[in-house]
Amino acid sequence: MSLRKNIAEMAGYIPGFQPENEDAWIKLNTNENPYPPSPDVAKAILAEVGTDGANLRKYPDSGSREARTIAAKLYGVDPSWVIMANGSDELLNNLIRAFVAEGEELAFVHPSYSYYATLAAIQGVRVVRFGLDDDYRLADFPQRYTGKLFFLTSPNAPLGFRFTNDYIRQIAGRCDGVLVVDEAYADFADANAMDLVAQCENLIVTRTLSKSYSLAGMRLGLAIARPEVVAALDKIRDHYHLDRLALVAAAAALSDQAWLSENLRKIRKTREWFSTEIRRIGYRVIPSQANFIFATPPDLDAERIYNALFERQILVRYFTDPLLKHGLRISIGTREEMEQTLAALAEIG
């Protein structure tokens, strides 16, 4: 048995901890949404299953036509500019497969989503990391970046700031390859880069339904890109990548924009309240455009705080990365969950 060398040598991705007895925890470690999805989602899934599950005999619509059409209308593009996916992770993976050959190079911002490196390792692709300066701009981005693909996470995870559209446009103009703007958290932000897809020839936007639409458990994402990119991604993906339940869930969730708006309003309000209150007890907080904040305790000992919260069955995200180990990424839960978390932090001191 002989594995490919890069697979044998790589470390697998370690997803955020999912406790077995989920209800016993305040779970603020994987940026899930604390509120349920639109009630239309459960209705659509139940209708699809029916009383006897007969629909499940049949393969799903390989082209996700209904969901694509709804997403296209929502974002003001032709359906040929939309692809649905089994989580936006599937898109990140397939974008690498489409644009970067083994031995070629891609880049991403450091710190950002660590899964990019895992996906690059699977493909046998070289990786370059661009750091950030004090103004949250790329510290050492060259006048021309010649790698095949650049992942720009905006809003940034885990720091929570977003790049302005002017800056993103500039970066796109300096990339020889494609610029993938990973907008997993953009619904929580004041602005987004969606309009840039039509303006910049090499720009692609990815989104997820995991966070703002409360559907992490359904595994749904989408990308807006030029039709030739969508066609390439359609060639690469598994032909039945989305099951029948995911497809009806996507259509129902994307159609209920009133539910989304109300959800976003609550999360943003709690985010602003929690940011203010945690600052009052001495934490530094980066102003967040996402459904989490990155908060640094006064003594910079984030591991101690993580452990003390863990003992109280409150889960947040701690990173061992030297650039991040002074802080914690705390997802925004319900107001009650955040009040309890704040009380625990004040008690831990």
Ligand SMILES: Cc1ncc(COP(=O)(O)O)c(C=O)c1O
């Ligand atoms: C920056 C970023 N991109 C993509 C994803 C993946 O999202 P999905 O659940 O759609 O695969 C995440 C998930 O945490 C993320 O933080």
